[in-house]
Amino acid sequence: MTNTPPANGATLRATDAQHHLHPFTDTASLNAKGARVITKAKGVYLWDSEGERLIDGMSGLWCVNMGYGRQELVDAANRQMEALPYYNTFFQTTNEPAVHLAQAIAEITPGDLNHVFFAGSGSEAIDTVIRMVRHYWTLNGQPDRKILIARDNAYHGSTIAGASLGGMSGMHKQAAPLLPDIHRISQPYWYGEGRDMSEHDFGIACARELEDKILELGPDNVAAFIGEPVQGAGGVIVPPASYWPEIQRICNKYGILLASDEVICGFGRTGSWFGCETLGFQPDIISMAKGLSSGYLPISAVAVGERIASTLINKCGDFNHGFTYSGHPVAAAVALENIRLLRDERVIEYVANTIGPYFQSRVRERLGDHPLCGHIEGVGLLAGIALVKDKASGTLFESGVDVGTVCRDHCFNNGLVMRACGSRMVFCPPLVISRAEVDEMVEKARACFDLTY
Numbered sequence: 538m539t540n541t542p543p544a545n546g547a548t549l550r551a552t553d554a555q556h557h558l559h560p561f562t563d564t565a566s567l568n569a570k571g572a573r574v575i576t577k578a579k580g581v582y583l584w585d586s587e588g589e590r591l592i593d594g595m596s597g598l599w600c601v602n603m604g605y606g607r608q609e610l611v612d613a614a615n616r617q618m619e620a621l622p623y624y625n626t627f628f629q630t631t632n633e634p635a636v637h638l639a640q641a642i643a644e645i646t647p648g649d650l651n652h653v654f655f656a657g658s659g660s661e662a663i664d665t666v667i668r669m670v671r672h673y674w675t676l677n678g679q680p681d682r683k684i685l686i687a688r689d690n691a692y693h694g695s696t697i698a699g700a701s702l703g704g705m706s707g708m709h710k711q712a713a714p715l716l717p718d719i720h721r722i723s724q725p726y727w728y729g730e731g732r733d734m735s736e737h738d739f740g741i742a743c744a745r746e747l748e749d750k751i752l753e754l755g756p757d758n759v760a761a762f763i764g765e766p767v768q769g770a771g772g773v774i775v776p777p778a779s780y781w782p783e784i785q786r787i788c789n790k791y792g793i794l795l796a797s798d799e800v801i802c803g804f805g806r807t808g809s810w811f812g813c814e815t816l817g818f819q820p821d822i823i824s825m826a827k828g829l830s831s832g833y834l835p836i837s838a839v840a841v842g843e844r845i846a847s848t849l850i851n852k853c854g855d856f857n858h859g860f861t862y863s864g865h866p867v868a869a870a871v872a873l874e875n876i877r878l879l880r881d882e883r884v885i886e887y888v889a890n891t892i893g894p895y896f897q898s899r900v901r902e903r904l905g906d907h908p909l910c911g912h913i914e915g916v917g918l919l920a921g922i923a924l925v926k927d928k929a930s931g932t933l934f935e936s937g938v939d940v941g942t943v944c945r946d947h948c949f950n951n952g953l954v955m956r957a958c959g960s961r962m963v964f965c966p967p968l969v970i971s972r973a974e975v976d977e978m979v980e981k982a983r984a985c986f987d988l989t990y
């Protein structure tokens with residue numbers, strides 16, 4: 538890759554400021570300095586319009602699992618563009634990539650999740666989950682089972698349904714009124730909220746909140762519980778090992794559907810195809826997106842087991858739900874090729890046995906003793922680092938203190954993409970990252986922690 542800067546960075550920034558409203562961005566402050574123009578990428582590296590190179594510790598937005606510049610994915614898109622760029626899957630038609638992709642997803646999902654519904658984004662997949670589980674209960678003669686239980690500080694997307702289901706207070710304020718019949722329990726964030734007990738006991742206590750909530754609401758009113766196996770946008774929060782098995786037990790006890798939002802955790806991120814396998818539970822329904830196509834094209838899916846599928850197939854008639862891009866042939870072809878690459882190149886095994894353990898140990902070795910670093914948690918190629926204002930006592934920064942943003946900006950200005958979730962710094966690098974690249978990423982992070990301290 539050459540580093541020749543395109544001449545038009547400044548012009549693009551000016552036009553961007555004039556016309557482009559960015560997601561999750563304070564536009565006024567962005568426009569004051571201008572957006573950084575990313576022009577090309579290869580492997581785990583990005584280049585901007587000034588020719589500066591950055592190592593991408595976030596896989597774009599938690600999605601470029603196979604890394605950038607994979608010609609196989611480009612070729613799959615080109616071939617399908619030429620053969621059939623678009624046709625819908627609504628009205629008695631299907632297409633070859635969508636068929637094969639549904640089969641491939643059925644093969645890699647755990648348990649009997651053999652039926653797949655396609656959508657375009659993670660948020661659309663979440664809307665699909667909500668509609669499917671509510672309708673499932675209506676079709677089974679229990680129309681009062683409308684309530685979904687989710688968790689504080691969860692992220693489930695940005696549509697009105699996703700924002701309502703998620704537990705991000707900043708989003709709730711701007712989405713009001715929220716969707717009704719959604720309730721929440723605590724997040725299983727041991728370091729932040731449970732250090733007065735053992736991790737095991739805290740995990741059980743958090744899960745038991747679900748049982749209390751179900752009993753408070755009445756089991757016959759609850760449709761499903763939903764959670765990310767590891768919270769991603771909440772700051773990479775890995776629940777205690779006791780948590781998910783207890784959640785599963787409680788869902789089984791009350792017959793409540795268990796939904797795993799695998800938009801980040803799917804496709805190898807935690808060292809298994811799906812995060813629920815790593816964390817030890819079997820959901821009835823899985824939402825997936827991002828790593829499904831390594832972010833090369835927008836596509837998402839919802840996989841369901843026989844319990845839900847047989848109801849939808851045999852009792853529903855028309856399921857009045859779907860999107861123009863459900864089963865989009867080009868996106869499906871890219872996702873299919875992406876799954877082939879993950880499988881043929883044994884990427885899941887690489888994360889589980891080689892690069893995941895290496896990454897976890899290097900992050901701890903190089904950042905663990907830093908005065909800003911309070912606690913590191915992670916699994917596979919996900920890590921979250923709690924920044925603390927007092928290392929000896931592990932006192933966290935109060936919410937509203939912008940230390941995360943300061944650290945993130947130092948990273949961004951020094952050739953590293955890390956994300957700040959409040960005062961937690963997170964890593965989510967491409968799964969194909971090498972040991973040398975892990976070392977480079979972690980050394981840069983250390984230097985930026987020094988600048989922040």
Ligand code: PLP
Nearest residue numbers: 658659660692693694798800801
């Ligand atoms: N669910 C989870 C767990 C996510 O992390 C995200 C996005 O980050 C979504 C849903 C929403 O996905 P999208 O941004 O593609 O709508």
